[in-house]
Amino acid sequence: MHAHEDLVAQQLRNLYPFKVNLENCDEEPIRYIQSIQAHACLVAVELDTLTVRFASENTMQHMGKSWKSILDRPIQEVFSFEVTAQIPVGLNREDGFETLNPIQAFFTIGSERVLKNVIINRSDDYLLIEVEAASQFLHASRYQQLLSRAITKIQRLREYDNLFTETAAVLRQVTGYDRVMIYKFDEEYNGEVIAEARREGLEPFEGLRYPHTDIPKQARELYLKNRVRLISDTSTPSSPLRRSDNVGDHYLDLTAAGSRGVSPVHVEYLGYLNVNNSLSVAIVQEGKLWGLFAMHHYSPRFVDVSIRNMLLFVGQIFSGHLSLQMANRYRQESLNRNLARLAIGEMITKTRDIFEGLTAGTHNVLNMFQGTSGAAIQFDGRYQQFRSAPPQEKINDLIALVRENNGPENNLIFHHDRAGKTYPDLQQYSDSAAGIMIIFLNAEFTDWVAWFRPGISHTITWAGKPEKEMVDSGDGVRRLGPRKSFQRYVETVDGCSAPWTKEEIDLALSLRITIINSLMQRYSEVKQVNDQLRKALEDLETFSYTVSHDLRAPLRAINGYTEILAEDYGQHLDDDARLIIQKIHSGVEQMNNFITDILELSRVGSGGMQLDEVAPAPLAAEVISELQGVYPNAERVAVNIQRNLPVVRADKRLMRQLYLNLISNAFKYLEPDASGKLALSIGARPASEGEPTTYYVTNTGPAIPEEYTRTIFEMFSRLSSQTKAEGTGVGLAIVDRIVQRHNGKVWVTNDHLGVTFNFFLSPENTAR
Template sequence: MSHDRELIYFSGSIQPHGILLVLSYPELKILQVSANTQAHLGIPHQNLLNQPLDTLLDTTQIQAISKCLSKDFMGINPMKILIRNPGGDRLFNGLLHRTTDVIVLELEPIISQTQENFFSCSALVKGAIAQLQQVSGSSEFLQLVTQQVQNLTGFDRVMVYQFDSQGAGKVIAETKRDNLPSYLELHYPATDIPKPVRESYKRGMSRFIPNLSAQPIELVPQKNQVTQQPLDLSLAVLRSVDSCCVEYHQNIGVAAIMVVALVKNQTLWGLISCHHQTPKFVPYEIREACELLAQFVVSELTNKVDREELDYIVKLRALQSEFVESISQADNLKQALVNPAPRLLDLVSAQGAAVCLEDEITLVGLTPTVEQVRDLIDWADAQVSNALFQTNLLPKLYPEALAFKDVASGLLLLQISKVRRYYILWFRPEVLQTVNWAGNPNASTTVEADGTVTLSPRQSFQRWQQTVRCTSLPWKTCELEQALDLRNAIVGIVLKKADELAQINRELERSNQELDSFAYAASHDLKEPLRGIHNFSTLLLRGYESVLDDVGKSRLQTLIRLTRRMESLIDVLLKFSRLGQAELHYVSTDLNLIVNKALEDLRVSRPDFQAQIRIPRPLPTVECDPVLIGEVFTNLFSNALKYNNKAEKWIEIGYLDKEGTGDWVLGTGKSQKVNQQSSQFPITFYIKDNGIGIRERHLEIIFRLFKRLHEQHLYGGGTGAGLTITKKIIERHGGQIWVESTVDVGSTFYFTLT
């Protein structure tokens, strides 16, 4: 490549507006000299080679230089140098710095004595700083910076140029003469300022070239006498200009430039770049004032950017605090994460999110489909590092994302658990960007036949537009930190809740055991006095029938009826308590046999049994306690018959299929080997009828013990315990039961078995 470090730092020549001396140390003998001393000092350079420095300088100045060299210093050390010669005394700005084994002294002539007074520059800088401190926004601040630098230097154009992470740049502020075209908002490829040059700017170096057309001045001799190598000019202010740089600026009509680095947190944030259409000399004092101003600009810019970021971080922290508090108080993690939905999105400024808890995926906002999210997780899981994966170029990394780039060109994936499949994904949509380049950014590179890449100055700087696609707004560092903090909070909350739940379960298990024991004992003990009341009432009714009037007989009959009902309730309570204590006997059970037996028992016990039985397809074989599951079907069939006032009653028994989409759908009755269902998933069974239905507000309370929705004398009476016992049996099998119903249309009871 044409822009290598050798060409930039070891050019062996300087610009003609000053002279350069290379000195041995500690002798301070002149080892190399620029070939233009005759023009500036009236002394041929040959007469200075191998001479001591006191040939030019008096004892006081030699002592000042020696004292400076005895100290450790980095970079450039400026000082005033007075050189006396037959042609007259001349004052220079001296720039002293070290390089390998030698000392470099650059001398830049002071054109007029008025330049010697730095007071006027200091006043200008102070005034500029005072104005800049009054501006709050970073954009307005940088615009004012360009105006103040132009006031200080008088350049035709002053720009603030900001680098991105790849080294490309953009003009973000500009002050110029009215007759010049604007470069504001134009982008420049990284090749316009090659990496070695950016590295020198990163060290805080500035660059001043008063005349790009000036012929460079060679150093004599070409090689350093101490190192026998070309002199390292990386710190030389007078270093000559690479021909590529000269051609580049001449192509845009620039004759003089000054560049001051803006280094923020040891990173090259940007440049203050000054252009002039004709050669222009700027005194060293003014340039030094601009460097001081640049240091203030970086400090103030850091404060302004940090303040804006801090405001945003404070906002995010407040959202997270509220969010975490609501999660910690919620019983359902998924519902707490997605309701109300905007909080999850606002947490990282996303437009969509997906919460994945095992195989259950919940979508919020603008997102891909569930299946697309599932595939995306499988891909991204391999990319996760430290529980987090983020990109704003998802379609470029994951080509399948092209199908949903409108909603998810940006992805932030948070892995909540490494053991369980718990993820939160945030999405950002594609943001189409039109980037205005100063000419075609690819025109500066040429690929040779051997594959090497050569840089050359671009010839055209006409506005060249590029549309950037499949890219979202980037994720900020503070947003990534928010996501990780949320993960830590969720893990902490889940662990705490797990401990609390374990304690509650232990106490609940103990309480249930005690309650079941009490209910069994109490129920058993109650039956004996109740049986005595029933028997004595019967004896009174029989033995004293002739003595009792009709009212007395009626009351005794009521007492007998109530004792019978009470005995039924006690029997139910005994049965219910046994369910909590009895051990389940799991066997492989053909549910077709269970259903047939339950229906046969109903036909025997209920002579009025008249209903059409529909079984669309054979039922599967499951592992269960056949006696208890038989009671489930008996209770549900009995209710379906009892609570039905239709002339033509029907009951349908079936189960649901789990389709590839993951949605449960009603079975179609197609022939299949149902006993091959995977035991990995619970099977959902249903019993459907065309009865009187249940109002929505009663759908939960029907499972309460002894709860009836109708008067005792309606729909054949009953204790109101059948559904409670059914629910207990299903839950002891690890399943669930629920109902869907429409009044006057019918009800469907669902329950799950594995």
């Protein structure tokens, strides 16, 4: 024996039929504790033989028979007919003994006949028969009155928040306990006192938190099976459970027994709280422990089983009422949320743009969830942040990390209220984005909408430091002791946002569907329009092809007849008539050029492209020498082609056409510069950040007014009809078309020699 043997450790060893891991409360097998609280005795009857096999040592006190005298005796010898008659009834009922309990029976204790409550429960192959005091003063009418008062009060409550305080008050009235708390569990089963009613002079516990370790897992499981738990008097020791030698290694599971002994660790815990007596009623919601009615009394107090049953009933009413109110509240909130969601969906459909749709309306991405600091959207290669957001790449890094770790929930949503803790890179953004929720719109995780919540210094007032202590159990083994100190302990949690509630996550998920549906609708619309456009374009090209050819026939007729006229009747015509014939010719010529250009344009738009590495310099040189024959002033123009023009990926035929049109355009509009020099230059600027290699054709000549720099690329647009320069106004439209087909861009600037046409091509970049 050690000098200072730890009593609790010793008890723990004695109370359980097998070795107990003392270091972990979660492993204490409390349902197998082999002891019974002093306020009752327990007799376990083997069902097969209806013989007593277990009995607590205190049977004499409660039943007037010693435990030794009843072990291995048939049940008829131990209990009166009042009790035994109920056994076959209970065994044959679907709900067992639930509605039969308590059975009131008289026991002869010493010389007195005493009325007792007998409570029978079945546990595997045994009947657990508990005998405890029956309160003489509790008449049926009084009990019903209390019950109906409690229920009426609870049912009258309309406001969710009042429900708790009022219920606590009602319970205290009914039970007379010093303190009645409504104790609610969070997701980790830390408990918080959300309401209480207490005797005057007691310190308030409301708002205090209790760590989940205070009510370990197996205790919570027991609460689900046996919802009322009375610990009547911690000052009186429990009574050990004795067993018959005939049961071998069988240990009794006491889950169903209300008088099941109390874990020494828990007794120690209550001792530190100065609580002598506790009564708890489990509140169960959807099969989960929602919370407890936790009642404390600072002196011994026995609560009659009828009242305990009543409390159980009140707990059920409360739980039902809670569900109802939560459902109502949820319905109202989800109605509001759905309205917001639908409005956003409509806005997306209307604006045909996810960015617009999520931001333009009264309901928008920023007010969808309460307390968000900002939002961000990444969609189809576009990114935009609203109010405040961590840098885009950090969010994408986070997404990559999440994906590595088994991916977001159902691949649809990710949420975290302390992202900086799991993803240290985000720590520095905790102020504005401690909480992050992201919905994913595509399977590649490249399209998403994210919301951010600011970090709040979150304070939790623990009822004592939420750590259990290791206690030296005396023989070199340490055991985990309960918390000793219940001094308020305020913990500040940083880098944590308000949590994303289930409702908010649900809303985000349905918003995701709404966005996708709206986008799909938009896409199908766009696709339809595209198809129509493509068809129209094809039709137009067929049309211009046909028309161009058909137009040529009458032109030939005009031309031919005028020529014949001139040839055959020339001698009859005067100079004026011959001039008219010439004018007819030039009109026809112009018309012919129009037709050629329109045909060219329709050709540029259609047909496949064959991409090659094209060297622009030889193409330009070829075009220039061709055009020098056409434009009379070309000989006087100083032409310069930059050496080593970088190759470009393009369709060679179209590229040639591009240079042909740009250079002939330059020749047409060439005018001498201030020094009287005529010049044309072809070159390129090397690629620089973000900008691909840009090619240009520049010539001396008047600047193009700002307002025309875009319209000159439109069909039949010519700067001025007064200009002497000839042209159909289609040439630059063809240039624009060619550049577009190469996913490039063409624009005009007034620099270099005077007027400059710049372009770049990036045929592989289909996103443009």
